[in-house]
Amino acid sequence: MMQLAQFGPEYGLNGLTVGQLLSPVVRFACNPLVSGADCGHDIHLRDPGRHGVRLHGHLDAADDGDFLFSDDLPERLGQVGATLYQRMKPMFDSYIAATGMPAPEPPRKEDWLPSEPARLNLEAANLTSVLCAAGYRLDFSILDIPVLDEWNYPRHHRGVTENRACTPSGCRG
Template identity: 60%
Template sequence: MLSPAASREVHLAVSTCPEAPRRYRGHDILYWLLETAKHGPEYGVNALTREALPSPAARLACNPLLSGTDGGHDIHLRELGRRGMHLHGRLENIDDGDLTFTDDLPEHLTTVEAGFNNRMRKAIDGYIAAARIDAPEQPAVSLDDWLPSEPSTLNLTDAGITSVLWATGYGLDLSFIDIPVLDEWGYPKHTRGVTEQAGLYAVGLPWLTRHYSSIRGGVGLDAKLVANALQGADGRT
């Protein structure tokens, strides 16, 4: 089957990056993520702060699946499957054109669909309620239990696949810093951007202080903290 938008056959190895609505309760989802991370602590909502992460590894977790095409819209993997995209589990091995995928696609889809409700939605709704913001309720999403029936192995030639896109995102690599300031995850040891090494500071990293730290709308807020430290405003320099 053909993927309608691409007019070609598409295979996707599904990750566990969560789905999220492009629009939520009257605003773009990024608006709420930024506002909740920025102002939530003022109302006791700290779910989108660095301290609330379940583990240090969560600082490097992937962002929600969203699209900016045609003004922005949701991405639902099961719906893409219905439209003809071949959905597979995580790519496990490649051997001379033979691809092997894990057989846990149903579990992956469940994780993908639950991610927003389990964390981001609770934080946003909590902030809206605590700050008494007038925001319309979001219509409930119908439960979707559709499952694809793709094989766990695939041969590139037999499937007619001529192009492969490695959409694996970006990894944090600060190995060029020849100073012992990185933790076991390769992340700088710091306090609000001020590292343990005198004169060395960090901004723009995922979850430096809050969810917004690595996006354009939030990096400037962390930069102010570092600027204050440089000026000695917080007593550290």
């Protein structure tokens, strides 16, 4: 990954531009997690769990020290890994072919699965600290103007929508 980013342009290999993406949704897909430490390596989302960190899905509810998490973390972890590999493999293959370098071993199969319960009582688990990694999801439902495309993303060119009759106080026509 690091070599492709650093030396790819020398071989005519560049990342996709926004115009080459199939839909705006792809712009917000997960990016590969890599580190430059120790000559570079991938960072695997399951590694903290392998080393004793309790991993849970997203927090659905909290009430007086009881946390309720979604139970779909194994599926989400698998989806992230598969999506990244599918998205990046064509670029990796092109770089290998262009440079003539030997192909590395395929990525290791991620077989570790979290086994934490969906309900967690902080006191019973003797937990005094919680690390919360909050993600986000785009939501344009607050827009009450006709500027969304077929994917429900705002249609625009460099931040300017095509509906110029709209102002902060509303739309005309």
